[in-house]
Amino acid sequence: MRCFDFLRLATACAWVALSGCRPLLAPQPDSASLKPVSVILLVGDGMGDAEITAARNYLVGPEGQLSWERLPAMARVGTSSLVENAPHLPEFVVDSAASATAWSTGHKTSNGRVSTAPRTDAVLPTLAERCREAGIPVGVVTTSEVTDATPAAMMAHVNLRLCQGPADMKLCPQFRRDRGGLGSIAEQIVAQRFEVVLGGGRQRFEQRLESTGEPVSLLEAAQRQGFATLVRAEQLHGGLEPPVLGLFASGHFDRLWHGEPARPYPGSGPQQCQVRGRPNEQPSLETMALTALAILEREAANRQRPFFLLVEGANIDKAAHAADPCAQIGETEEFDRTVRAVLEHARQRGNILVMVTADHAQATQIVPHPFAGARSPGLLSTLVTRDGALLTLQYATTVVGASQTHTGTDVPIYAFGPGSDMIRGRIDQTEIFRIMVAALALPSAPGQLPSTRTH
């Protein structure tokens, strides 16, 4: 028995042990070539270690654990991107588009690009496209617009993330459909016909397709093409027939928690965050993830294939950009709940590789309580935990009034299930792609991708 076999066996043991020693329903696959397993990739957008530590301190205290922190496999992930005009050089602070391109395609790109290569606009085939080729059903779930960078990089190819709807193509003329391009991100999402797409961003699909001579909205076009199109939470259920396109908000989902944003010294607070909830038509991330799972598992069983699901807690990042600690922690709490529910599901199934990561770190820092002698030049907010401890968060990557920026620190990845032995040490974001390819047992070279070959 070689070392490698021991390690794989032991990892299998470890995750069974950590899942309460429930019986192992599926054998531990050989990471390279054995029986394929389904993959769920959960992304906390902008959820770096500082954001995780801050949320943990507030939600469960410093000795507590968020759902993914109990998992048996963990690695560190490097998040650099490339310089657009000198792609042999790294850019040390990544955006969500380049990050998501890395794990969606296995290739690094420059910031702002959606699964296209720097300088050349070359289309980089995505994991979701390769899944479709292999008959594997695909789901994408997010609390942002479904055309936002993270979901977009799995489903579309364009030179700039801003080109989300048919009317948003000013900076992407070469990708316009009336010029023979693949179209906006929303148009590509409809064209791709992935099995389940749930999130916000209805405004992009309500734009009319006049430029291509189709005087209807993209949403109407999708309905005509057989999509189950949903706009309210109560329309969402596991019995829906794919393709399902749920667009439950005009833009991004509303944020769940409310509080004073961070302010200049001495900062906002001390405050406790208020749970405000979302409008009724917006389902929770947990509900979307579990419903997508139900649809995908049925479809996968029919086809005797595994499935792939991407779940994004998108608004952690957006709240951090706004230096709004309560909104940020509230979105992290929802992501934590979602991961917990997905893990419980995966434990019961036994044949799903679950990975939890972030696309980049954000601006948050946990700092000492503000005092005049060492005041911060940034924005501060002091939160009061349930126990009465004082937690001061700082956002100081930009001057007052501007959006906070991402930061370049490595982020964590946690994993559970068969194949999680591949998560260890330090990896690059592009390796997440290769790990998913191996787990899903996709052919190692991409095949024909007609829908992305027109450009």
Next chain:
Amino acid sequence: MRCFDFLRLATACAWVALSGCRPLLAPQPDSASLKPVSVILLVGDGMGDAEITAARNYLVGPEGQLSWERLPAMARVGTSSLVENAPHLPEFVVDSAASATAWSTGHKTSNGRVSTAPRTDAVLPTLAERCREAGIPVGVVTTSEVTDATPAAMMAHVNLRLCQGPADMKLCPQFRRDRGGLGSIAEQIVAQRFEVVLGGGRQRFEQRLESTGEPVSLLEAAQRQGFATLVRAEQLHGGLEPPVLGLFASGHFDRLWHGEPARPYPGSGPQQCQVRGRPNEQPSLETMALTALAILEREAANRQRPFFLLVEGANIDKAAHAADPCAQIGETEEFDRTVRAVLEHARQRGNILVMVTADHAQATQIVPHPFAGARSPGLLSTLVTRDGALLTLQYATTVVGASQTHTGTDVPIYAFGPGSDMIRGRIDQTEIFRIMVAALALPSAPGQLPSTRTH
């Protein structure tokens, strides 16, 4: 064969594999009770993930690895301390004294305290003291004053870290020797007679002991008590007989690298760091660590015991406090070299548990290149890597002119060797103490510690 056995076996396999499949010279001990192994704890002071990522980007590029990043075991470490007057509450940003107290004693304390309890001043027995009871030789090596917080917490007990020499006791009157206390940190270091203590801080030992009626300096007193006292690098060699007290600088060691400190927008640089080196009398951290190892291993062999060695790269933190990125990365480079040398030694020996961690995160953030639209309110410096990539670092936890503060994000711990299976998931700093107690096979309850019982 139980799951646990598999996992231990597999971990043994993994670290043999990662060490080039050299033969396993010592069996993998049972973490709880089997054959004791030696322990080397290497601490990068203030070396959080942002500091590590920044150093890696500059030293070896984003795809490179620092020495500890190749190790098979890794965990995340929570670093909170306690509120002095309400020790049931966490303090979310720790200082080096409370951090070092956590792993030196297994108990949390409040910031500024050195192995004493909040409010009561109760003495918390240290791992080094328990080693001495068990006949295990102890070494402490640092690039700071040996009386600074991290080494102090292993060797002394006092209510405030500032009380480093006999003349520095203003804020620690109850610990003065002429009042029946244990004395300053320097006095306690001499009284403890640990086998090897190497670093800076000679000024504390040149203070006279007039208060106790001893009209000589502490250094002279140590010489009279049989210490080998060293003040220059060339006096240091592996043949020295313990106890060895090497004080190679008046204060902290000088910093190895030089560059422009970070400045307000648009910041200093673009610059490349200059290697300046240290004065001849200051040995490298690597030399100190390897020499301490030689002395300790000889002593341990004579006594048929394992040994314990603490190695601190102290000035990463001090450079970050000063917002000096070149000095910070230079000190990290030296720490990296030291860890590499120690790991090579441990691989040859096979019976040493090596752990590499940080005591807390610091202020460093990797940010986008400065531009007017989103300028940082803090201090910035742009470094040019060997490849010509631009790496911008920000320090913005305090206004210009004040020392940057620590931050409260979790830090990493990496481990190699027998017992490294205990490093996984997320642990508290106090658990590092318990892991070391288990590896060294120290009795689980502390015994009599006469030298620390007087207070």
